[in-house]
Amino acid sequence: MSARHSIRTKLVAAVMTTTLAALLVSIAIIIGYDLRSYHRTLTNDLATQAELVGHMTSAALTFDDPRLANENLALLSTRPQVRAAAIYDAKGELFASYQAAGETRAMPGVLSGAPGTDGDDLVIHQSIVENGDTLGTVYLRAENQLMERTLNYLSIAAGVTLLAMGVAYLLVRRMGRVVTEPIVAITEIARDVVATRDYSRRAPRISDDEAGELVDSFNAMLTEIEGRTRELETSSAEIAHEVQERSRAQQEVMRLNEQLEHRVDERTLQLALANAELANAIEEARSANQAKSAFLSSMSHELRTPLNAILGFAQILTSDTLPSTLEQKKEFANHILKSGRHLLTLINEILDLAKVESGTVTLSMEPVALSDTLLECRAMVAPIAAARGVRVLFPEAPGAVVLADRTRLKQVLLNLLSNAVKYNREDGAVVLTCEQVAPSRLRMxxxxxxxxxxAGQVASLFQPFNRLGQEGGNQEGTGIGLVVTKRLVELMGGEIGVTSSPGVGSVFWIELATTAPLAAPVHEGSAQELPQVDTLPREGASQLEPHVILYVEDNPANLRLIEEIVRFRSDLRLLSAPDGHVGLSLARAHRPEIILMDLNLPGLSGIEVLRQLRSDPITAAIPVIALTANAMPRDIARGQAAGFNRYLTKPIDIDKFTEAINSTLAVLHPMGAPPAGRKAE
Structure with missing residues (x-):
């Protein structure tokens, strides 16, 4: 009776435990899923609300309008679960805020912490991004009812569990006897067989269900036990061998697991390194974007300044309501010329920086006599210094020879000298010194x-758009001259540095490698006089037919400029064509002595026009001079390779233009003779 009671108790305990476990797992899954859905829904709702507030407030941040931002935040009063909200600007400082009724916690003045939970509240941070720029951050804090919902669910789960356990207990107690009686009978027979070793005993079949089948199986088992015993002895050796095989297999599995762990560690490390590189790339991209914004802002100011003078004085000169005297017109024209040259200087500085940064700048390293370069620099800096009353002292002509690019060395020295004059005080001084600091190094x-x-200004001195620390000053320039200077010096194998004392002045120095002095040139025989090319019309030129020049140009203003320049030359006659097709027709019909060619022409490019001119025997020998705004080195090289006799860039330098015309005519008529077919009037 005690045995029957024992198995029944175990059956009840097993069923009750299983039922309890199933109930707990089911309830936990349901509660967890609901709470997770509630938290996700609340988070998504707040994120959507924060994004909407960000879009509505972007204009207020852009135009610095806290009132509009506060009005937008006040709309959150319709969302009672939102306890507090705020807008922080790009620096993380409080811009606008909102607190629900009854909320006593003050908003922090500076954005801190991370989104998540704040006590019983849920906190959301949402960045305000407009056109790729981060304008600020939306801060939302909402009431989180997660704990309250959890307690309600637990109360319901406890009631359901107690009710289900009670019903299960009653059912198991009533049905347990039907299951346990056949099992108790088999247990008693099995105990006797074990005690007496009498395998002839058989258990009685009480029922025809699974318990009856269990009795039949038990009886069959008794029949086979003896045979199985003998078979077990035989298989013991096989089992021992199998155990050894399993042991070896287990060791192999362990070895493979170790290799797998090692590979996982390696892959994890590689992933960490890749993530670090990705973070660095993102940071570099962010820095590049900020540098681009700084570049555009600086260039907008620097380019508009000379353009303001050019357009302003040009409007005065062309206005009928603002009459001006001849002297005023000359003064206005000088201002336009000065501003235009300054604008060209700014563009050249930008192009120099672009070439240096892209690595396309090429240097011609050669021995350079320092005395000649200093004389050229002195001649160019002296007028600028005299205008400001600054004395410039150069060393006695040194005999040193440095290994450098002649043009770039002069550019470096001129930039340092002009900066020294520009940022000097009135009636100040600039001193250039040369010192041999090592057997093969010279410091200037x-x-x-x-x-x-x-110290802070010196640390950021060689950064782009930094005007020698003169923030807020009235000096012109892009602030990239020193950046180009530093890169050029380094490309020439040199070093550059600066020492400065506030209130005293600054010393900028460069060091370059020296080389053996240049050998004196050897002149054989008497020097031959080079042919002189006049820049003015030759005497008696009016007695000859003028030289015909064809200008192919689609821009009316550029065409008018050349017409005005040629108008002062009685020995020249200008023909014009608005595109390449008309230019080809005029060239074949009039056979001009020189053709001026723009490259960017409608329909047919200047290079294609040149190709057709060269392929036609009638026009193949006519010199063609390129006159274009394509001033990049690759454009010039491309034009020279295409076959242009000369390559002039816009804006036009009138002296260079005149020299190109005169030198080309001098080649065509070396003895000053009129062209074939011309006669004196």
Missing amino acids: AVQDTGIGLD
Whole structure:
């Protein structure tokens, strides 16, 4: 009786435990799923609300309008679960805020912490991004009812569990006897067989269900036990061998697991490195975007400044309501010319920086006599310094020879000297010194008497768009001259540095490698006089038919400029064509002595026109001079390779233009004779 009671108790315990486990798992899954859905829905709702507020407030941040931002935040009063909200600007400072009724916690003045939970509240941060720029951050704090919902669910789950367990207990107690009686009978027979070793005993079949089948199986088992015993002895050796095989297989599995763990560690490390590189790339892209914004802002100001003078004085000159005297017109024209040259200088600085940064700049390293370069620099800097009353002191002509690119070396020295004059005080001084600091190194230093720079300004000196620390000053320039100077010096194998004392002045120095002195040139025989090319019409030129020049140009303003220049030359006659097709027709009909060619022409490019001119025997020998705004080195090289006799770039330098015309005519008529078919009037 006690045995029957024992198995029944176990059956009840097993069923009750299983039922309880199933109930707990089911309830936990349901509660967890609901709470997770609630939290996700609340988070998504707040994120959507924050994004909407961000879009509505972007204009307020752009135009610095806290009132509009506060009005937008006040709309959250319709969302009672939102307890507080705020808008922070790009610096993380509080811009606008909102608090629900009854909310006592103050908003922080500076955005801190991370989104998540704040006590019983849920906190959301949403960045405000407009056109790729981060304008600020939306802060939302909402009431999180997760704990309250959890307690309600637990109360319901406890009631359901108690009710289900009670019903299950009653059912198991009533049905347990039907299941346990056949099992108890088999247990008693099995105990006797074990005690007496009498395998002839058989258990009685009480029922025809699974318990009856169990009795039949038990009896059959008794029949086979003896045979199985003998078979077990035989298979013991096989089992031992199998155990050994399994042991070896287990060791192999362990070895493979170790290799797998090692590979996982390697892949994890590689992934970490890749993530770090990705983070660096993202940071570099962000920095590049900020640099681009700074570049556009600086260029907009620097380019508009000279354009303002050019357009302003040009409007005065062309206005009928603003009459001006001849002297005023000359003064206005000088202002336009000065601003135009300054604008060209800015563009050249930008192009130099672009070439240096892209690695396309090419240097011609050769021995350069320092004395000649210093004389050229002195001649160019002296007028600028005299205009400001600054004394410029150069060393006695040194005999040193440095290994450098002649043109770039002069550019570096001129930039340092012009900066020393520009940022100097009135009636100050600039001193250039040369010192041999090593057997094969020469240092050239430019010292000024300006206001000097502090340590922070010196640290950021060679960064683009930094005007020698003169923030808020009235000096012109892009602030990229020193960047180009530093890169050029480094490309020439040199070094550049600066020392400065506030209130005393600054010293900029460069070091270059020296080389053996240049050998004196050897002149054989008497020097031959080179043919002189006049820049003015030759005497008696009016007695000859004028030289015909064809200008192919689609821009009316550029065409008018050349017409005005040629108008002062009685020995020249200008024909014009608005596109390449008309230019080809005029060239074949009039056979001009020189053709001026723009490259960017409608329909037919200047290079294609040149190709057709060269392929036609009638026009093949006519010199063609390119006159274009394509001033990049690759454009010039492409034009020269195409076969242009000369390559002039816009804006036009009238002296260079005149020299190109005169030198080309001198080649065509070396003895000053009139062209074939011409006669004196």
